[in-house]
Amino acid sequence: MEFNIENIIRPHLLDSKSYTSLRNSYxxxxxxxxxxxxxxxxxYNRYPDAEHLQLKRKLAEINEVQPEQLFLGNGSDELIDLAMRMFCEPTQDAILVFxxxxxxxxxSAKLNNLDVEKLQLNSDFQLEKEVFQDVISxxxxxxxxxCSPNNPTGNSIDDLEFxxxxxxxxxxxxxxxxxxxKEVSAVSLLAKYPNxxxxxxxxxxxxMAGLRIGVGFASPEIAVLFNQFKPPYNISSESQKLALKQLENLEELQKNISIILKERDHLKVGLEKLSSVNKIFPSDANFFLIEFKNAETAYQKLLEENILTSLRHPALKNCLRITVGTAEENSKLLNVLSKIPS
Ligand SMILES: Cc1ncc(COP(=O)(O)O)c(C=O)c1O
Known part of the structure; x- marks a missing residue:
């Protein structure tokens, strides 16, 4: 069946008017x-640009798409929630997640009273096609x-286009x-898949986590809906201004990414030597999912030394998710972990 946005959006939104700011025209x-x-x-007496025009133009240029394909959220968290509110009927619909x-x-699904259906990943945290076919039938x-690279596992998902x-x-x-x-962004698939x-x-x-800017890309038809239904002034003037300034210096940002990637390699080598570690899962992100002999002990020992890691996902037993920090932070982390008896 051909994709038609009118069959997907919640019907009562089809003819509803949203808040529009006419400022930019004047x-x-x-x-x-x-x-x-x-x-x-x-x-700071004036409201920010509700259309995020300059920032969208810059992000469109960086990502080689048209500004009309973009919509910005107060972090992508806001866009995740907004997507559910635009497309899913509370108490009736569901979302599907790994x-x-x-x-x-x-x-967000809970907040919106939606069911959550799950696609169980295998032991390499990949999705098997039979599992997928069975669930979507x-x-x-x-x-x-x-989610790819997936959080909290760190790996990219194979064959996303399928x-x-x-x-x-x-x-x-x-x-x-x-x-x-090293994966190619799915932004390159937008022209092919209207959904x-x-x-x-x-x-x-x-x-720029502190600025709270999430970026959505879609067909202009979908982007217009997000732009219409987002809270009008969802990104502050300062955030827009500071983000634009930082995006002018992509070289510096790229340099920092290279440092993080080098540190990711170093950290992996260090973690592999630790007797308290059972397994380090492959990472395409700026963190590792690590299975410990005893994750709770590792977590507490790190906490005693004022190092905070994440031990939260209910589906992952005995694992910690640890962000790649600076060289100094990573060596402090390894030093504490090296003192945990095996
Ligand atoms: C996979 C994934 N998506 C979205 C987000 C939210 O990011 P933002 O800071 O843009 O709200 C996170 C944050 O940890 C994340 O891990």
């Missing part, structure tokens, strides 16, 4: 701003989340960590 003129109940005094995968999909999911083309609803490829991998949405973020490789 700002080139000398205009007295008495439209938005702002305070005429102060340095198990294990990024926990926010389930948290009886799914009621409206959105399929493909899953994209096999699902009739909305497919969201979450590429929060793609810049740390595809790709999410990126400035929080990871771009080093």
């Amino acid at each position: 700002l080139k003129k000398e205009v007295v701003l008495l439209d938005a109940n702002e305070n005429p005094f102060g340095s 198990n294990p995968s990024f926990v926010m999909y389930e948290i 009886k799914t009621k999911a409206k959105i399929l989340f493909l 899953y994209i083309q096999s699902f009739a609803g909305i497919v969201i490829v979450d590429e929060a960590y793609i810049e740390f991998s 595809l949405i790709v999410l990126k973020t400035l929080s990871k490789a771009y080093g």
Whole structure:
């Protein structure tokens, strides 16, 4: 069946009007701003650009797409939630996610009263096609989340295009960590699949987690809906300004990514020598999933030395997820772990 967005979006949104700011059409003129109940005094008295025009233009250029294909969220967390609210009917619909995968999909689904169907990954954290076929033959999911590289496992998922083309609803490829991998972005598939949405973020490789900027890519038809239904002023003026400034210096950002990748290699070598470690899973991201002989002990020992790691995913027994830090932070980590008896 041919994809038609009108069959996917929640029906009551089809004819609804959203809040629109007309500022951008007037700002080139000398205009007295008495439209938005702002305070005429102060340095931050004006609302930010609701259309994120400059930032979208820059991100479109970097990603070689048209600005009309972009929509920005207050972190990609906001876009994940917005997608559910736009496409899924509470108490009726479901989302489909890897198990294990990024926990926010389930948290947002719960908040939106949606069921969560799971695609169990195998012991290499890959998806097997038979498992996928079996689940989608009886799914009621409206959105399929493909997180690659996957959080918390760290690996890229093989043959993503097969899953994209096999699902009739909305497919969201979450590429929060793609810049740390050698994989080609699914943005290159947008022209081929009208049901595809790709999410990126400035929080990871771009080093701007504090600015809260998530980036969505889709067909102009889908992008217009996200731009229409997002909270109007979801990204502050300062965030937009600072992100633009940082994006002018892509060389510096690229240099930092290279340092992180080198550190990832060093850290792996160090971890492999530890007797408390059972297995280090391959990583295409800026973190490792590590199976310990006793993850709780490792977690507590690190905590005693003021090193915080993550021990949270219910599907992963005896594992810690550890971010690649600076050379100094990583050697501190290895030093503490080396003192844990096997
Ligand atoms: C896979 C994945 N997607 C999305 C996000 C959310 O990123 P943001 O900071 O843009 O909200 C994260 C954050 O950890 C993540 O791991």
